[in-house]
Amino acid sequence: AQKVTQAQTEISVVEKEDVTLDCVYETRDTTYYLFWYKQPPSGELVFLIRRNSFDEQNEISGRYSWNFQKSTSSFNFTITASQVVDSAVYFCAPKKSLTNTGNQFYFGTGTSLTVIP
């Protein structure tokens, strides 16, 4: 069975600080993709970044960076120089299957980030 855990339920940081959100995905699958979504107070869900399980290099996209540690199945998502507009709930969502059918995206319970001005 797959299990996705976001242990941090709420985080508060002061503006311009860096913040790291954690996600652990326990699965027997050896290859998979994991996605991060942002849900601001307005309620919509916005795709931020994706990562596969077979490339352990860090990735950077603007103020977002992405680190995967295969040994612990841990995906750490970092926002550099946080801004008030980053205040939102962040969800990690692994994709269960890489086949053309039967794809299912499962979501963690989310981490609520508050950036204090």
Place this chain on the structure above:
Amino acid sequence: NAGVTQTPKFQVLKTGQSMTLQCAQDMNHNSMYWYRQDPGMGLRLIYYSASEGTTDKGEVPNGYNVSRLNKREFSLRLESAAPSQTSVYFCASSVITGGVRNSPLHFGNGTRLTVT
């Protein structure tokens, strides 16, 4: 480009009433999904449709039915609403063909449903 459109945005039902949530996408995606979001639970998959003509159960399908009317539209029906179905419902779509296996979900803006 509207993306994923859900209707209605808000709905209040009485226990036992039925209703259908509508979802349409104009991105030519082949896969569509219905999720529900409850406080502290994240998003849970109700049903999904990998392609036109197919539907499959997700994590929490009880009390729901779905119809993939065509490639664009995927509806969710509550036959006999219960207070436990009070939630925010999100429809999503994605491309899952060929080499585009890491395509993300594109979400609608959600339907807030209250069952009294």
